[in-house]
Amino acid sequence: MLSFKFYISQFDVNDQLKPNQFVIPRKIASIWQIQHKMTGKLLFHFLSCDVEVLIDDTLPDTVVQVEPSIASHLSLLTHKRVQCIYDYKEKTFHFGPSVGVVIGDIQDSQENPFGTITNYVTEMAKSADAFHFPFHVFSYKDVTGSFIHGYTLHDGAWKKGTFPLPQVIYNRIGIRNQEKSVKGQDFFRKLTEMNIPYFNDQFLHKWDTYSHFSKEPTLTPYLPKTRQLKTRQDLTEMLNFASSIYLKPFWGKEGAGIIKVHKEKGSYFITYPTDRGWQTKNVKTIDQLVELLHVRIQKRQYLIQQSITPLHHLKTPVDFRILCIKNSLGEWQSCSAIARVGEDNKIVSNLSQGATQKKAISLLREFFPESEAVQIERFLHELAKHGAQVLDRETNGIYGELGFDFMLDNDIRVWILEVNIKPSKGDSIQLAKNTFPSIKLLLGFCEYLTGFSEY
CATH class of the missing domain: 3.30.720 (Signal recognition particle alu RNA binding heterodimer, srp9/1)
Known part of the structure; x- marks a missing residue:
């Protein structure tokens, strides 16, 4: 039987302790019915050590102490905040859940080491710390055996170090060729061998996504006519249509x-x-x-x-990006909606192509009565969530995040333009200063995949 979670806010290294001694506060010892000087085991993912458990009446309720060799062996020297679950039967203290973000390349820059997602993972690291999650960013190229050579956020700055492979991995490798490379595939094979869950399994191209959606009768009314370009006839028939x-x-x-x-x-x-x-x-x-x-x-x-003709009163291309994230129950949840307004001389509304963004509801209110604007936005959220569920069902691997792009035509009909398996983070709209609405959900999903959310 496993206990409820214990949130450790301070992991003290005490060199006055004897080898393999582990000290916990009286309150948690009483709740977990732990006896002074009993033997037990500490487990941080695949790293473990046998300990003698001591009880200290003077320790604050969220502080534990270990002697130096334990902290070093468990790679807990850099982690002051962590969750702990106690297994009564096995007398084992489980630490975690450690979260890793894997990327392609790391730049030699303290200000922007992770490229366009630097700001996002920095905010993610801050939230992870508040949730008592050890958090790392690393490249799939920097893995040796069961350890990574990556970065952790310490006192507001990214510090390099060597850490055990995290207990759950968020795949943000942004280039398909890297993901499919020999080294990339070796990395994912290693995760499978070690039973480490990872999500955003791999890139899906546009035709795959369309094919999955076209099998679902409830989604086909929202799909523009689409076909592969293989022959001259494909082109002429589409231009006739x-x-x-x-x-x-x-x-x-x-x-x-x-x-x-x-x-x-x-x-x-x-x-x-x-x-x-x-x-x-x-x-x-x-x-x-x-x-x-x-x-x-x-x-x-x-x-x-x-081509879909947008609303007649919009003179530039506009689409709506709905972000879906799996939550701490492993269920899809629609968490944000933005409108992207393209420039006059552009045929796309991507922010990288000069588009601007605003909250979806704000743009809808410019053209529709309040009740209709709310209804349209709600429908976009529901359609995105349903699309995420269908894609989840039709594909292999684990997906925890999807970005849906929609367009409205002159008849206020909604069209699904495409789905982004790894939505851009460099241009994510911030609904409040230094806050990304998806981070809490995403970390909850990480906790779900490790099993820590059950306690």
């Missing part, structure tokens, strides 16, 4: 590689990104169009999707 279409790379992100084709009065207008910004060309024949697209696309896989 819709005069305006988007060509999207399977693996593109932040609007990269998107091409818009518009057919009007016998001409084809092609808009695409270049080093000098967005450029539009027009050709007269389908042969010229195919030739131009071939140069742009080359051997990359693309899909074709009908």
Whole structure:
């Protein structure tokens, strides 16, 4: 039988203790019915040691003491705050839950060591500390055996060190090739062998996501007509169906590689990104169009999707990003909604392409009565949560976070544009200073995956 959780706010190293001595306060000893000088075991993930348990009447209720060799062996020297669960039958003290964020590359910069997600993981580390979670950020390239060479936040600064592999891993490797590399696959295989849960399992490309959704009758009404671009016939048939279409790379992100084709009065207008910004060309024949697209696309896989005309009173592209996170019960919860307003000369509304953002409800209130604006936003939340549940059911691995992009057309019809498996954090809207609404939920999900949320 396991006890309720004990929140340790201070892990003192006492060099006056004899080897393998572990000191706990009288209050917790009384609650857990622990006898003075009994033998037991300390366990921090896969690291353990046998101890003699001492009881100290003078210790504050949230403080424990260990002799130096124990702290060193359990890699607890850098962790002052941690949760503890006691197993009465095995006489074992379980420490944790340690949380790790794995990324691709770490930069040699104290101000921005983790690239665009530095601010996010910094806030995550602060919240983890408040929850009594040991927290680390590391690269999959910096793993040796069962230990990582990563970073922990200490006194407001990121400090490098060597730590045991965390008990749960949040996958934020941002480049598919890194995730699929030999070293990347070796890393995930190691986690599986050690029974370490990790979430945001792997990238899913746009066609995979569309295929999963198209099997679900409750989602098909919200899917734009979409097909793979394999032949000239695919292109002509889609242009016969819709005069305006988007060509999207399977693996593109932040609007990269998107091409818009518009057919009007016998001409084809092609808009695409270049080093000098967005450029539009027009050709007269389908042969010229195919030739131009071939140069742009080359051997990359693309899909074709009908263009959705946004609300008539919006002169620029606008979409709505709904973020879904799994909570401490392992259930999907929709936690934030933003509107992204593109620039006049852009065909996308990604923030990396110059778009601006605001709360979704604020933008909806500009064009709809209060009750209708609230109803629309609520529907976006519910549709995103349902989509997350479907994707969870149809895919392998664990996903704990999904970003849904929606658009409203002139008939106030909602369309699912795409789903981001690893939503960008560098441009996340902050609803309050230094606060990200998803962090508490995400840490709760981490606790759920380790089993600590049950106590």
